[in-house]
Amino acid sequence: MSTTITTGWTTAEIEISEKVLKKAYERETKTLVKQVQEQVDNLEDVAQLWEIHDLLSSKRYDLDGKYDNREPMLVFTFAQLLKEGWINIEELTGIDKAKLAQISSLARM
Amino acid sequence: MSTTITTGWTTAEIEISEKVLKKAYERETKTLVKQVQEQVDNLEDVAQLWEIHDLLSSKRYDLDGKYDNREPMLVFTFAQLLKEGWINIEELTGIDKAKLAQISSLARM
Incomplete structure (x- = not known):
């Protein structure tokens, strides 16, 4: 058997995923709101205002x-969020170990 | 003679124009900065942040x-600025009366 990216997710895993994604999105957007408020x-x-506009275009x-x-x-989504620090691996507890291993490996790439 | 839009501008008129444009631009962008700061x-x-992003895209x-x-x-530029209240006609003093009449007429359209 060759190593493949796991694609089947159980209902329980999907539920965990949705919660974690929601939390990460809230964290990231709250951080963005704070950053924009400070700037x-x-x-x-007005040149600095256009810099904020550029930042918002790019973040959006x-x-x-x-x-x-x-x-x-x-x-891939979780690996990216893990790499950027918006989630930690413990929050994904309940998700199949093989998937977690893939996420961790991808996050280190 | 038919009525035509005047296109010749003297050096003195151009100088006045540049000053007025600069002032109007400063007023309008300062107002925008204040508006964005309040919002x-x-x-x-984050939905409200994207509204600000949309406002900035449109204003830019x-x-x-x-x-x-x-x-x-x-x-046409002065007529538009006059119509929107970013300049008043007195600031254009020194510019040829025929041009001022055209600007005023266009601003009322």
């Missing part, structure tokens, strides 16, 4: 793609 | 086009 408080000219695009909850993508 | 202070969720596009300082466009 906006210290605004001195990033967030739209990153929280991919389709089953075959979940391993 | 960002009262941010409650608007501002890029609006402050058109090409000679044949100046009458």
Whole structure:
């Protein structure tokens, strides 16, 4: 048998996944809101306002793609979030060990 | 003689125009900065952050086009700024009366 990326997720795993994704999204967007609030408080000219606009354009695009909850993508989604520090591996407790191993490996890549 | 849109601008008129445009741009962008600061202070969720992003996209596009300082466009640029309240007609003192009449007429359209 060759090593393959696991794609089957049980209902219980999906439930855990949705909760973790929701929490991570809240963390990331709260951090973004704080970052924008700080930058906006210290605004001195319109050029800096356009920098905030650029940041928001980029983060919005990033967030739209990153929280991919389709089953075959979940391993990659969690690996990315783990790598960026928006989740920790303990939060995924309850998910099959083989998947967790894949997530951890991908996060180190 | 038929009525035509005046397109010739003297050096003195161009100088006045540049000053007025600069001032109007500062007013409009300062107002935008204040508006964004207020909205960002009262941010409650990420949906409102995307609303601010949409506002900035729209205002940036608007501002890029609006402050058109090409000679044949100046009458239209000033009419638009006058209509929106970013300048008043007295600030254009020194510019030829026929042009001022055109600007006032266009602003009422």
